[in-house]
Amino acid sequence: MKTAEIKRRYLAHFEANGHTVVPSAPLPAISDPNLLFVNAGMVQFVPYFLGQQTPSYRRAVSVQKCIRTPDIDEVGKTSRHGTFFQMNGNFSFGDYFKDGAIPLAWELVTKPVAEGGYGLDPERIWPTVYLDDDEAFQIWRSVGVPAERIVRRGKADNFWSMGIPGPCGPCSELFYDRGPEYGREGGPAVDEDRYMEFWNLVFMQYERGPGTGKESFPILGDLPAKNIDTGMGLERMASILQGVDNLYEIDEVRPILDRAAELTGKRYGARSGHVASESHPDDVRLRVVADHVRTALMLIGDGVTPTNEGRGYVLRRIMRRAIRAVRLLGYQERALPELLPVARDCMSPSYPELAEEFDRISQYAYAEEDAFLATLRAGTTILDTAIAETKSAGKPALSGDKAFQLHDTYGFPIDLTLEIAAEQGLQVDADGFRRLMADQRNRAKADAQARKTGHTDVSAYRSVLDAGGAVEFTGYTELNRESRVRAVLADGAQVGAAVEGDTIELVLDTTPFYAEGGGQQPDQGLITVGGGQVEVFDVQQPVPGLIVHRARVLRGEVRAGETGYAEIDVSRRRAISRSHTATHLVHQTMRNFLGESATQAGSLNAPGRLRFDFNTPTGVAPSVLHDVEQQVNEVLLADLEVHAFITSQEEARRIGAMALFGEKYGERVRVVEVGDYARELCGGTHVARSAQLGLVKILSEASVGSGVRRIEALVGMDAFGFLAREHLLVSRLAELFRVPGDQVADRVEQTVTQLRDAEKELEKLRAQLVLGGAAALAGQAKDVRGVAYVGTEAPEGAAGNDVRTLAQEIRGKIDPARPAVVAVAARANGKASLVVAVNAAARGRGLAANDLVKAALSGRGGGSPDVAQGGGLPAAEAPNLLLTVEKAIAEA
Numbered sequence: 001m002k003t004a005e006i007k008r009r010y011l012a013h014f015e016a017n018g019h020t021v022v023p024s025a026p027l028p029a030i031s032d033p034n035l036l037f038v039n040a041g042m043v044q045f046v047p048y049f050l051g052q053q054t055p056s057y058r059r060a061v062s063v064q065k066c067i068r069t070p071d072i073d074e075v076g077k078t079s080r081h082g083t084f085f086q087m088n089g090n091f092s093f094g095d096y097f098k099d100g101a102i103p104l105a106w107e108l109v110t111k112p113v114a115e116g117g118y119g120l121d122p123e124r125i126w127p128t129v130y131l132d133d134d135e136a137f138q139i140w141r142s143v144g145v146p147a148e149r150i151v152r153r154g155k156a157d158n159f160w161s162m163g164i165p166g167p168c169g170p171c172s173e174l175f176y177d178r179g180p181e182y183g184r185e186g187g188p189a190v191d192e193d194r195y196m197e198f199w200n201l202v203f204m205q206y207e208r209g210p211g212t213g214k215e216s217f218p219i220l221g222d223l224p225a226k227n228i229d230t231g232m233g234l235e236r237m238a239s240i241l242q243g244v245d246n247l248y249e250i251d252e253v254r255p256i257l258d259r260a261a262e263l264t265g266k267r268y269g270a271r272s273g274h275v276a277s278e279s280h281p282d283d284v285r286l287r288v289v290a291d292h293v294r295t296a297l298m299l300i301g302d303g304v305t306p307t308n309e310g311r312g313y314v315l316r317r318i319m320r321r322a323i324r325a326v327r328l329l330g331y332q333e334r335a336l337p338e339l340l341p342v343a344r345d346c347m348s349p350s351y352p353e354l355a356e357e358f359d360r361i362s363q364y365a366y367a368e369e370d371a372f373l374a375t376l377r378a379g380t381t382i383l384d385t386a387i388a389e390t391k392s393a394g395k396p397a398l399s400g401d402k403a404f405q406l407h408d409t410y411g412f413p414i415d416l417t418l419e420i421a422a423e424q425g426l427q428v429d430a431d432g433f434r435r436l437m438a439d440q441r442n443r444a445k446a447d448a449q450a451r452k453t454g455h456t457d458v459s460a461y462r463s464v465l466d467a468g469g470a471v472e473f474t475g476y477t478e479l480n481r482e483s484r485v486r487a488v489l490a491d492g493a494q495v496g497a498a499v500e501g502d503t504i505e506l507v508l509d510t511t512p513f514y515a516e517g518g519g520q521q522p523d524q525g526l527i528t529v530g531g532g533q534v535e536v537f538d539v540q541q542p543v544p545g546l547i548v549h550r551a552r553v554l555r556g557e558v559r560a561g562e563t564g565y566a567e568i569d570v571s572r573r574r575a576i577s578r579s580h581t582a583t584h585l586v587h588q589t590m591r592n593f594l595g596e597s598a599t600q601a602g603s604l605n606a607p608g609r610l611r612f613d614f615n616t617p618t619g620v621a622p623s624v625l626h627d628v629e630q631q632v633n634e635v636l637l638a639d640l641e642v643h644a645f646i647t648s649q650e651e652a653r654r655i656g657a658m659a660l661f662g663e664k665y666g667e668r669v670r671v672v673e674v675g676d677y678a679r680e681l682c683g684g685t686h687v688a689r690s691a692q693l694g695l696v697k698i699l700s701e702a703s704v705g706s707g708v709r710r711i712e713a714l715v716g717m718d719a720f721g722f723l724a725r726e727h728l729l730v731s732r733l734a735e736l737f738r739v740p741g742d743q744v745a746d747r748v749e750q751t752v753t754q755l756r757d758a759e760k761e762l763e764k765l766r767a768q769l770v771l772g773g774a775a776a777l778a779g780q781a782k783d784v785r786g787v788a789y790v791g792t793e794a795p796e797g798a799a800g801n802d803v804r805t806l807a808q809e810i811r812g813k814i815d816p817a818r819p820a821v822v823a824v825a826a827r828a829n830g831k832a833s834l835v836v837a838v839n840a841a842a843r844g845r846g847l848a849a850n851d852l853v854k855a856a857l858s859g860r861g862g863g864s865p866d867v868a869q870g871g872g873l874p875a876a877e878a879p880n881l882l883l884t885v886e887k888a889i890a891e892a
Contacts, residue, residue: 001113001241003252004349007063007234009116010088013108014061019090022062026302028311036311037067041089042202042229048093049167049204049227052465052544056667058095063088063234063350065298069314072321075291076284079246082253083318084295086234086350094225098136098172101201101228105174106143109199118241124177126151126187126195130158130170136203140172151187160202167204167223174199176240198240199232248287252346257290259342264329285325289339292322297343300361301354303660305601305615305707306368312705317415319365320372324416327376336369337362360597360615364707367617379412380420387424400432407433460492461543464507470545475512475523475685476644480567483508485529488560489548497559499532504558506534506549512568513549515541519603520580520684523573529564532556573685575607575716578693581642581674581686582715583610585635585696587658588678589628590614590711600660601708605684608718612711613704620701620709629698639691640675644682647671657681695719763799774806778813781820784889787842788820791882798826800833804869807837819845821852823885825878832878833871834861836885847892856884 015021025044027037038044041064047053064087074081092100109125111117122144128151129136140150152158161168175188175195183194204227209220238250248257248268261268266282299315306316319336326335340362348355386402398421406412414433421428464487474481488495489505498504506527513536516522522539527549534551541547558564583603590598594616602613649669652659657671658680665681673679674690687693697719704710714722730741737747781788790810794803807824814820819842824835834856836849848865861870873881 001118001238002349003234003238003250006118006237006241007086007088007350009118010108010232010234011061011063012116014059014090014104017059017104019059019061020057022060024062024064027065027067027299028302028304036069036314038064039066039068040064041066041087041231042091045091045093045229047544048091049229051225055093058093060091060093061089062091065302067295067299067314072314072318076287079248079287082235082247082291082295084291084298085247088232088234088237090228090230092228094227097205097226097228098139098201098203101203101230102136102139102172103143105199105201105230105232106140106145109174118237120176120240125149126175126177128153128158128173128175128188130155130172133158133170133172133203136170136172149187151189153189160204161208165208167206167227168208168219169203169205169226171200171202173197173201178240178245182245196236196240197233198236200230202229202231204229248290252350253290253294255346256293256339256342257286259339260286260289260293260326260329260335263335263338264326264331266329282329285329288325289322289329289335292318292325293336293339294343294347296322296365297340297347297354297361298351300364301351301357303599303601303615305364305705307705307708316368317413319368320413320416321419323369323372324376324419334366334369334373336365340365357597359595360599363597363617364615367707375412379406382406383412383417383420387421387426390426391424397427397429400429400434400436403428403430403433404436407437458543460489460494461546461548464489464494465543465546468507468509471508471547472510473512473514473547474510475514475568475573478512479570479573480565481510481512482563482565483510485558485560485562485564488558494560497557498553499557500553500555502553504534504551504553506536506551506558507546508549508564508566511539511547511549511566513539513547513566514568514573514685515539515547517541518682518684519583520605521576521607523568523576525566525568525572527551527564527566529558529562530556532558534558572607574687576605577685577687579608579610579715580605580682580684581690582632582693582696582713583612584672584674584678584680584682584686585632585690585693586610586612586628586698586711586713587614587680588674589631589635590620591658592631593624593628594620600658608715610713610715612713613708614711615707616709617707619703625698625701625711629696632696635674635677636690636693636696638675638677639689640677641689642672642674642686644670644672644686652681655679695723697722774809775813778810781814782886784821784886785892786819787845787847787889788814788818789886789889790814790820790822791886792824793878793882794824794826796827798828800826800869803833804835804867807835808867811837811839814839817841819847821847821849821885821889823852823856823882825881827875827878830875831871832873832875832881833869834878834881834885835867835869837867838865840866845892847889852885852888855888856881 011021025038035043041062042049044064045060048055066085066087067083069083072083075083090104107117109118109120110122111119113119125145126149127140127145129140131152131154137150141147158171158173159168160171175197177195179194183191188195188197205222207220207223209218235247235250239245239247242250244250247253257268266286268283268286296315296319304311304315306312306319308316323335344354344358354361383406386398390398398417403414403417406417407414414430418428418430468486485506486509487507488498490498490502513523513525514520516539525536527534527536533554533556535554536549536551538550539547540550583605587600597615599615600612601615604611646668649665649667652669652671656679659665669681670683671679672682672686694716696713696715698711698713700712702710730744733744733748734741737744739747777790777792781790794806803824803826807822810822811820816839820839821842822837826833834853836852838847838849843865849868850863850865853861853863853868853870857870857873860872861868863869
């Protein structure tokens, strides 16, 4: 049975039993800051399990795309580890419990294939239950499983919790006996290779309180509403039903592996057994290729693009491991154009959008491979040299400095450095590398965290939300309103009151203030409470449903429970709204000119300006930018109505509303349309008509990462002001050059060319001046213990290349049979530098240029034994550098 058919039967079975079919959330669509990707079927339902939101259905079923990043390094070592997998799940939110979940699972897996089931032999299925879960044990008995095949297991195997306070409970797992050829008899407790787990039913009947560790959370008691979370591994069920023994042989993976084997001339030999066969060492790398190519396809399909941070870095790492594995298997050409289409054909029966979006997906994938191959060529040479030097020095580990240089200068990933070094029998000072990276990353994380939560413990927000429910946002239809102050927070805790000068966080029952989100900056304004008044400078939503106003108390006292009057800064809101509507127009127009692949990758909507990031593998021609700007402004002149409405996800897709990749939308969505020109899912604020934007002026377009470009533009009066300043500048230049305004650009270009030509001529003259005295200096060489030594300063301001050339020129004019050392110091920009050149005869005496430079510069500088250089000291130290070199020769 094909994997797509297994998925279809699962959804059909539970839909026929009253479950709402919920689409898979995009892989990056999560609000949990501890997760990069969705890693389980229940992730998108967590707010329902925690009681934070109320679902519109009591029963749900989904097939969720999942990524588990901890498994990246395990891929290839066994036949069961993969980074991408699919989890079939059915869920009950306080509806049915064990007596409903167990029979539903048993019916599907044992029902004959002809009747829509999976047709597994009931005699080969072994359920497990928690030690004291007599209820689940008896239900399994009631569906026909004999007691000897129901195994009781402990907390490590059959009790589930999230590792934090909240719902928890016993679970029941299903195992399939693959037969005696796979191991010992006796059930799952004896051999989990022979008895393979494929389904887990979690019964969330208890609640855990706070604790100091995973095992110390005390069970507070029964939950009032008992929930069901069950997960069936789609890949594992496929391996059972397709009669293969590992996930690399199922129909969605094996064709990729076969194509990789064909390209490399290798053979996949591990057709049995859990661990890769020693007789087929290439199996490991073939598995890496098959898993990682499929994973990359799914990630790019869900809007992730290769970058050096977060999710994009995980994608980049996965892709680069696959590309390198192919090269280690002997294939040196571009591999992804051969492998990615195979992965598409494997997965598109379940996910048709992969075929529809393949042009976009492949553009990013192939561009990343090309970039990485260039990185490999440059970085591998440097790394090989570093490894050789480390080994020759007898050191067990590559330095953290070298690993950081490879990463910072050549874009060589640290994990790849670790991997290549390990192959050469070396470790890497990974701690040293991470120390060099840590400060910058910590600063960025601290800034982002402070922006979202103000360093306040999230539990404080959670308690406010639990006590009063979600805050209603009324800012779409009103700019001010009366509202009750629900809570006042200061320094991470609720306080009764705040006084003049305090910086606080204020929660209202309802608010017209827009919380930052969707690229739109937050509202600002005033809230008057009794005799007090606060100035709101930021608005955030630290937990879903809770709008928090960050503010300073300007006067008086503010107390929780009092009634207040909230007024937003209207001019700021209108300016931001103009920018947001303009962003929609730029997005749609870019797609008009560049195609559907030019999807939004981020945005900033601020008063009078916008920043729009979009996915495209190449730069945008200036002529295209001009056309985009013109078309956007034509839409403004058309004065189209801007209209927002709420509809279903299905209807929004039907009418062509654009959604952002990686975003998780609810069943009901808000659509903003500008006439018939642009239609997009959006929760932000907008103008009423397009003419209210006034003018959009694109300032720049540039790269902000691999495959991501950024447009910056001005809107409204800011755009008019910019054009007015530009006009004044052009008029002034026209006056200075005495040409009409339309000839200013040509005259400026002509002048710049003349200046560059003059600078080149000056450089030639300086070089001649520097080199002109080489012969005379060589003739004045000093004898230092039998070594001809020339120590001299280059003319002030001499270029670095000229200084190096001078040292070599002087060395060349000394008799090669005579040991010679030439040291040239230079002063530029307040700093002194040093170049040392040593001939072969001097090297035979044990003198080396790099050693002499380091001796003069206290260990700094570098190069080869014949020519080396360094610098960084104050310019006044130049004479001392020459004396130090002479002293080092005398003492050698």
